[in-house]
Amino acid sequence: MQNFLAxxxxxxxxxxxxxxxxxxxxxxxxFLLVMLIIDAREGKKWVGGNKLLYKILFVALVLALIAIVVxxxxxx
Numbered sequence: 001m002q003n004f005l006a007x008x009x010x011x012x013x014x015x016x017x018x019x020x021x022x023x024x025x026x027x028x029x030x031f032l033l034v035m036l037i038i039d040a041r042e043g044k045k046w047v048g049g050n051k052l053l054y055k056i057l058f059v060a061l062v063l064a065l066i067a068i069v070v071x072x073x074x075x076x
């Protein structure tokens with residue numbers, strides 16, 4: 001696990017400003033996914049009644065949350 005985190009840290013060799021922006025962009029993407037999931041369950045204005053799209057959005061949200069956790073521990 002430490003080797004994996006070290007590899008990601010090496011690949012993401014960034015300045016402090018770039019690190020903060022990376023985390024911000026991933027968080028904004030996760031927020032967009034949350035809004036789309038809420039719309040898929042209640043409003044159905046953007047997504048419509050497509051259940052497959054709802055499942056895809058939910059999986060993408062889980063992956064985005066995992067990415068946020070990994071970025072937080074790697075970039076700090």
